[in-house]
């Protein structure tokens with residue numbers, strides 16, 4: 001059934017029809033008609049953020065923690081340009097987002113009108129797809145198509161730019177099911193390739209599953225199938241930063257995260273394996289280290305929904321194009337039908353080797369009785385919160401890597417972090433998005449003091465919507481990760497990596513009406529954390545930690561997996577030559 | 584623990600140059616890309632090439648199916664086999680792209696380009712220009728007492744050769760369309 005309505009009403013109608021419950025946004029001249037429609041309905045909750053970057057990151061947090069697309073609404077010009085970082089973040093981490101931007105009226109486009117920006121031009125390289133809608137009759141169909149594109153295939157952010165006259169004009173509303181699309185990425189993997197992988201699994205002596213964010217994007221069924229596959233084969237499994245939670249951290253076969261700050265056993269297993277099964281990861285440079293020394297002796301299989309990820313940086317022997325859940329289901333069936341074979345003896349030797357690597361205890365650190373070590377703070381946070389219905393977001397820096405190392409994730413969609421873009425300022429707004437989706441859950445943003453300040457204005461949002469997000473700031477008064485690189489790479493010349501003139505975080509919290517807690521003593525840390533957890537409202541936790549702690553293990557840029565730095569003793573002169581130029 | 588015994592210079596300067604080389608041979612490929620005729624689709628394709636550092640040797644675009652709303656972009660690009668594969672995969676994931684065909688590997692194909700040449704000269708040069716044009720089957724589409732405009736169709740190589748010959752004979756301007764290409768035989 002078709003209906004006539006204004007473009008602004010179509011926007012709201014399409015969002016309702018697509019099952020949207022929450023929109024994160026910020027109004028302005030070019031979106032006033034849409035805000036007027038939002039005012040006149042009750043189906044959708046609008047969350048007024050304090051900066052458009054916050055809206056997009058909040059939508060990302062919402063999306064990542066629910067598996068549903070996140071929605072943001074911003075005005076033209078500066079509203080749209082403020083959304084660019086979030087869009088790029090979502091593109092690199094494959095997060096499904098629908099971002100709606102207002103635009104100057106069609107008849108003014110190109111005239112350098114007030115708050116005009118070439119939004120589709122600016123966002124073309126940082127969206128999966130974008131549209132400028134010039135006719136109201138096209139608007140509803142475009143909105144429905146946008147949801148389809150954002151969530152199908154490899155998910156990603158899309159943007160619809162809607163001129164103000166298109167919002168005012170009346171047109172015909174098209175229902176979602178009437179929209180035809182040619183965009184239907186392949187989800188089933190090639191059975192021959194899947195069989196080839198099953199055969200390789202039967203004879204592998206040193207196999208490893210290398211999993212990534214694609215498992216989580218594929219939905220809960222993918223994680224379930226992965227767990228079944230790991231249990232049935234007995235193979236070890238590691239994951240990228242983006243894939244944490246697809247296999248439980250408490251699982252027997254879990255090696256921990258791999259990569260630049262990954263665990264020794266995970267990286268060594270990657271280096272020495274004879275069969276690498278990449279499931280929804282993309283051989284990112286944080287993972288591979290030096291490419292010509294990356295897992296030199298292994299046969300490599302790669303399951304990915306995006307053809308351009310396959311053979312992009314690493315040549316693979318068994319490419320499988322398809323959705324993780326679909327492929328894993330077929331893989332399990334084929335492998336079972338062929339007799340559930342593995343090389344038991346080979347595997348047992350492989351586990352002996354892995355256990356030796358585990359004994360290195362690469363996450364050990366020097367404890368201190370007076371100063372809170374950041375690692376200790378996270379261990380205590382883990383201990384005191386792991387039984388809760390818990391979601392973790394992070395900012396970017398050392399604290400992020402420590403969080404990935406010391407917190408355990410049992411389920412997918414519980415861990416929200418900016419992996420590909422490494423966006424400082426992501427975690428706080430993301431935690432707001434998560435809490436909107438899960439009002440009763442314990443949502444904690446593990447933050448660095450510098451990152452947190454990048455979007456601190458969102459404390460207003462948390463207060464306004466009574467979102468009890470916990471901001472757990474590991475305050476080292478340093479741009480810690482930068483300082484670490486300067487120590488290791490730039491002769492300890494700490495150029496602009498001190499966090500100077502920091503605010504009094506407790507007073508800052510109180511200024512917004514939130515709760516502030518400061519802790520500097522390991523002995524009172526547990527009580528302070530408990531106080532944070534039990535407080536009903538947003539908390540800013542200023543955890544004063546050791547200032548010059550370094551994050552280990554570390555594979556320096558340009559080095560191989562088996563050239564890890566394990567602690568301060570091993571860092572002397574570790575990074576020189578060509579590696580210096582890498583990021 | 585860490586055995587950091589990497590030879591100096593073992594790695595190159597950026598993480599992105601650390602790619603293992605499958606084959607260093609740079610190949611020239613002609614790609615036919617069928618796209619939805621939407622505003623911005625050309626910008627998307629060109630942005631992909633510039634953003635990821637791929638080469639465009641030639642690019643042509645025009646609507647080929649008005650009712651079906653389709654345009655055909657013909658791109659001549661060059662790169663190692665791995666880069667060519669990446670280019671095709673990257674093109675393939677653009678939402679507005681329907682199909683990517685690599686005419687260079689998918690069997691025999693024909694390539695043609697059209698060019699206009701303005702040649703000005705007197706006496707012997709003028710006669711020689713017309714004589715060569717005749718050999719190349721170029722047509723005179725405009726002439727004055729001092730100049731000719733030739734129209735020539737052929738492979739890019741043929742047009743290059745013609746340009747070289749016209750150079751000493753008073754070549755003033757060239758306009759080329761870029762390559763149009765089709766596979767041979769029925770589809």
Ligand SMILES: Cc1ncc(C[n+]2csc(CCOP(=O)(O)OP(=O)(O)O)c2C)c(N)n1
Nearest residue numbers: 397398399422424448449450451479480481
């Ligand atoms: C927006 C942005 N700007 C700059 C950087 C570079 N950068 C990476 S980590 C870091 C320091 C982060 O400091 P903090 O948030 O205090 O975390 P810490 O490393 O101290 O735990 C910087 C500046 C970045 N990732 N993002």
Ligand SMILES: [Mg+2]
Nearest residue numbers: 448449478480
């Ligand atoms: Mg810090």
